[in-house]
Amino acid sequence: MIEVKNLTKHYGPITAVRDVSFNVAPGEIVGFLGPNGAGKTTTMRILACFMPASGGSARVAGYDVFRESMDVRRRIGYLPENVPLYPDLPVAAYLEFVAEVKGVGRSERKRRVAEAMERCLITDVQSRLIGKLSKGYRQRVGLAQAIINDPHVLILDEPTIGLDPKQITEIRSLIKSLAGEHTVILSTHILPEVSMLCAGVIIINKGVIVAQGPIETLVEQFFPTARVQVEIAGPPAAVREGMRRIPGVLEVRAEAQEDGRSTYVVESARGRDVRAEIFQLAAQQRWELRELKRVGMTLEEVFIRIVAGEDAAEAEETAETAEAPAP
Amino acid sequence: MRIWPIFKKEMRLYFTSPIAWVILTIFTLITGYFFYSIFAFFTLASMQSMMNPAMARELNVTDSVLRPLFSNISVILLLLMPLVTMRLFAEERRSGTIELLLTYPVRDGAVLIGKYLAALAVYGVMLAATLVYPALVLYFARVEWGVLLTGYLGLLLMGATFLAVGVFASSLTENQIVASITTFGVLLIFWVIGWSADYVGGVVGRVLTHVSLLEHFDSFAKGVLDTKDVVYYLDFTIVALFLTLRSLEARRWKG
Ligand SMILES: Nc1ncnc2c1ncn2[C@@H]1O[C@H](COP(=O)(O)OP(=O)(O)O)[C@@H](O)[C@H]1O
Ligand SMILES: [Mg+2]
Numbered sequence: 001m002i003e004v005k006n007l008t009k010h011y012g013p014i015t016a017v018r019d020v021s022f023n024v025a026p027g028e029i030v031g032f033l034g035p036n037g038a039g040k041t042t043t044m045r046i047l048a049c050f051m052p053a054s055g056g057s058a059r060v061a062g063y064d065v066f067r068e069s070m071d072v073r074r075r076i077g078y079l080p081e082n083v084p085l086y087p088d089l090p091v092a093a094y095l096e097f098v099a100e101v102k103g104v105g106r107s108e109r110k111r112r113v114a115e116a117m118e119r120c121l122i123t124d125v126q127s128r129l130i131g132k133l134s135k136g137y138r139q140r141v142g143l144a145q146a147i148i149n150d151p152h153v154l155i156l157d158e159p160t161i162g163l164d165p166k167q168i169t170e171i172r173s174l175i176k177s178l179a180g181e182h183t184v185i186l187s188t189h190i191l192p193e194v195s196m197l198c199a200g201v202i203i204i205n206k207g208v209i210v211a212q213g214p215i216e217t218l219v220e221q222f223f224p225t226a227r228v229q230v231e232i233a234g235p236p237a238a239v240r241e242g243m244r245r246i247p248g249v250l251e252v253r254a255e256a257q258e259d260g261r262s263t264y265v266v267e268s269a270r271g272r273d274v275r276a277e278i279f280q281l282a283a284q285q286r287w288e289l290r291e292l293k294r295v296g297m298t299l300e301e302v303f304i305r306i307v308a309g310e311d312a313a314e315a316e317e318t319a320e321t322a323e324a325p326a327p
Numbered sequence: 328m329r330i331w332p333i334f335k336k337e338m339r340l341y342f343t344s345p346i347a348w349v350i351l352t353i354f355t356l357i358t359g360y361f362f363y364s365i366f367a368f369f370t371l372a373s374m375q376s377m378m379n380p381a382m383a384r385e386l387n388v389t390d391s392v393l394r395p396l397f398s399n400i401s402v403i404l405l406l407l408m409p410l411v412t413m414r415l416f417a418e419e420r421r422s423g424t425i426e427l428l429l430t431y432p433v434r435d436g437a438v439l440i441g442k443y444l445a446a447l448a449v450y451g452v453m454l455a456a457t458l459v460y461p462a463l464v465l466y467f468a469r470v471e472w473g474v475l476l477t478g479y480l481g482l483l484l485m486g487a488t489f490l491a492v493g494v495f496a497s498s499l500t501e502n503q504i505v506a507s508i509t510t511f512g513v514l515l516i517f518w519v520i521g522w523s524a525d526y527v528g529g530v531v532g533r534v535l536t537h538v539s540l541l542e543h544f545d546s547f548a549k550g551v552l553d554t555k556d557v558v559y560y561l562d563f564t565i566v567a568l569f570l571t572l573r574s575l576e577a578r579r580w581k582g
Contacts, residue, residue, distance in 0.1 A: 045426070048430045050426050050430050050579070070432050073432040074432045076430075080426045080427060084424040084425075084427060085424065085427075086336075086340065086422075086424060088340055088344050089336075089339065089340070089343070093339065097336045098431070100329070100331075100332035101332045101333070101428075101432070102432060
């Protein structure tokens with residue numbers, strides 16, 4: 001539904017996005033994740049036909065965003081970052097305007113506007129001026145204008161930014177409810193958001209895509225181990241040694257210590273559950289076992305690992321060039 | 328071309344915010360004041376002329392009332408028209424709404440024409456308000472219909488040109504004040520440019536006279552309808568609108 005190939009965008013001397021390629025399949029909801037300034041907004045603006053790319057190509061809903069821009073625009077709903085709306089228009093009048101501009105026929109318009117307001121839970125504020133609404137309500141009006149033409153693809157740029165926690169939860173569940181009918185790409189710099197809403201993720205950093213795929217695959221790829229957290233009262237050296245000897249265990253780390261009890265993190269090969277062996281070991285040695293649980297690897301850790309890895313590689317590179325002897 | 332929804336939206340924004348009302352009010356007050364002074368002076372002069380038949384021959388409604396009224400209105404327009412157009416693109420850019428507007432399935436040209444026509448409609452309302460004055464004159468004296476018609480046609484064409492320049496200036500910036508001052512500056516330059524024509528002389532002088540916004544209006548106010556003048560204003564308008572379109576396109580690349 002979205003095919004991006006070698007997309008590049010320069011702003012004068014700044015390269016905001018470099019050689020970005022990814023695909024989003026129909027019906028998928030994909031997170032476009034990256035820290036601030038990574039190039040998310042730039043990419044989405046290109047996909048939404050707001051600005052042309054400097055190089056590469058992008059197809060949305062089967063049409064080229066540059067050469068067949070009108071065909072693309074008819075089939076998308078776009079919500080820009082910071083949700084720009086007209087403060088002086090009432091909600092319903094604004095949505096009617098959007099519906100008309102988006103080519104919703106006269107006979108259908110009223111119904112579509114009513115439906116969109118219902119979906120986004122803004123029917124009760126329909127005659128209020130947009131400028132008088134809270135940020136959360138404005139966000140919903142923004143989503144309503146995006147879905148009003150029943151688009152194939154929804155492009156949402158940081159849809160929860162600047163909202164309070166309650167509003168964030170509401171907007172997320174709203175987006176989730178929209179996901180069934182539309183292909184959605186949403187950008188965010190908040191990790192839990194991606195895990196909560198999306199099946200797939202595209203991670204971008206400094207204008208370059210650093211990882212993409214289903215979240216579980218990424219976690220596996222970047223964390224090929226399983227983790228168990230253990231709290232045991234016993235001689236630390238013996239405990240560590242005993243656990244290390246369990247087959248499949250790759251690493252044992254002591255985390256925290258207080259009055260004879262220690263917390264350890266045991267890493268083992270993925271797919272290998274070492275909890276039973278640890279329990280038996282503790283029973284045999286008569287160590288007091290306080291806690292034994294598996295710790296999941298989160299996308300957050302994947303993200304930190306990827307982004308930190310990138311930064312480290314880059315630092316090395318600059319260090320190398322700095323070390324090069326001056327001519 | 329989906330011009331109509333854009334036009335409707337702009338009209339709604341004009342009249343839900345105070346701007347159109349304020350401009351209309353001020354315009355009507357000032358033109359009303361000018362009309363009153365001109366007409367009062369004319370009445371006084373007519374009364375005196377009853378005692379002095381030589382003077383009466385010089386006196387007619389067209390030259391003493393309509394022509395000064397039209398040229399006064401044209402000066403007021405120079406000051407007020409930049410305020411009518413300043414919002415059109417600058418505010419959309421400042422608030423970011425342009426990002427949505429220009430990603431809807433409408434061509435930039437349709438957006439431009441919709442906005443331009445809305446400004447023109449506001450101007451139409453302004454002009455319509457001034458029709459009261461010729462109507463009052465009609466009540467007291469005979470008016471040459473030809474002069475009235477060409478005068479209003481001239482005002483319409485000149486105003487349309489002012490608005491096109493204003494729309495262009497508005498597309499260049501996200502600051503409404505900058506847009507209106509730029510518009511005013513450009514209009515003023517093209518207004519006074521003909522003044523220097525007299526002492527420059529020669530070909531340059533003729534060119535300066537030809538590009539002057541004021542010179543072309545003068546013949547309309549005199550009741551002379553010359554296609555040269557009509558074409559001048561239309562050309563000016565089309566060039567300004569075309570430049571606006573290019574500016575919209577150029578700003579897309581910059582993001
Ligand atoms: N209009 C612009 N002109 C110049 N530089 C820009 C412009 N928009 C974005 N940038 C730069 O491009 C980079 C990517 O920005 P952006 O796409 O907004 O990132 P994100 O949305 O991920 O925070 C940043 O370094 C930003 O400073
Ligand atoms: Mg952004």
